Amino acid sequence: MSVEHDKKFFDTFMLVLGILIAITLVLYILARNVSANTQEQHVLADPAMRAAVNERIKPVARLAIAGKDNSALAPAKVEAAAPLADMGGEEVYNMACVACHGAGVAGAPKYSDKAAWSPRIAKGTDTLHEHALKGFQGTAGIMPIKGGRVDLSDKSIINAVDYMVAGSK
Template identity: 55%
Template sequence: MSASHDRKFFDTFLLILGILVGIAIALIVVARIIAANTSAANRQGDPMYEQQVEARIHPFARNAVAGEDNAALAVPTAEPAAATDLPAETVFQQGCVACHGAGIAGAPKLGDKAAWAPRIAQGKDVLYQHALQGFQGKNGVMPAKGGRADFTDQSVMNAVDYMVAASQ
């Protein structure tokens, strides 16, 4: 009785074990088939892929060889972006509107004729100079170029012209 029980147990056990081994082998085979159809066929040998790998693993330092063409070693020089003269409204919106838009911190507001009249009376040269170099007035501090040192002088003068024209 007990011997036949054991036998039955072993038979079932071996059967399940066999099934599991079969599944494992099937998975390995399927994985290899998929890999053969994707990785090897689509990746290896693909010039674009190899170029990317090459870029990732190429040595950090390269040596110049005497007598050879070493042009590829030339260090690319980053050209600084040339400062260009910007149109008045662009400059105003980017650098002046924060204060002059609403008349913040004592700044004469764009279009406020009363606030601008005595300033305009000083003459354009004074206004340019104050806008470019900054100045401390009775009402507050006008930072040089509105704090935008990257603006060209001409850009700032354009903005001054714009504010003056809009406030006369």
């Protein structure tokens, strides 16, 4: 390595460094330019933009004040989901009833347990249908409304009751 060599290296090195700095400056100015054209006042004043920002920064809670018009606080109406199509008894039973009635959980009369079902069957099918649809609190436990599946149609629940009754006689 001679002094000559070192000097040549240094010159080239400085040249490359200078070019890189120039590129950096160009990119910086370009970025400023782009942001100036996209974040300008006319963009920030755009109603759609403002609505979007307001939506993002709105308070998480709102207060109802007695005697004032609080109608704006009413929860948005949720369209009731259309009830599912009627299903067969066995299908409904396996989906919604077996959890309790399969093994006789929490006092539920077990499927095919004739002794548990005969006094219930004696009440009449209409009563059993009604108890399954509207829920029933007996001495054994709580039968939830539609077995907890309020999304199922009445007919589906009735089919499931008939299925259980037929299999427990």
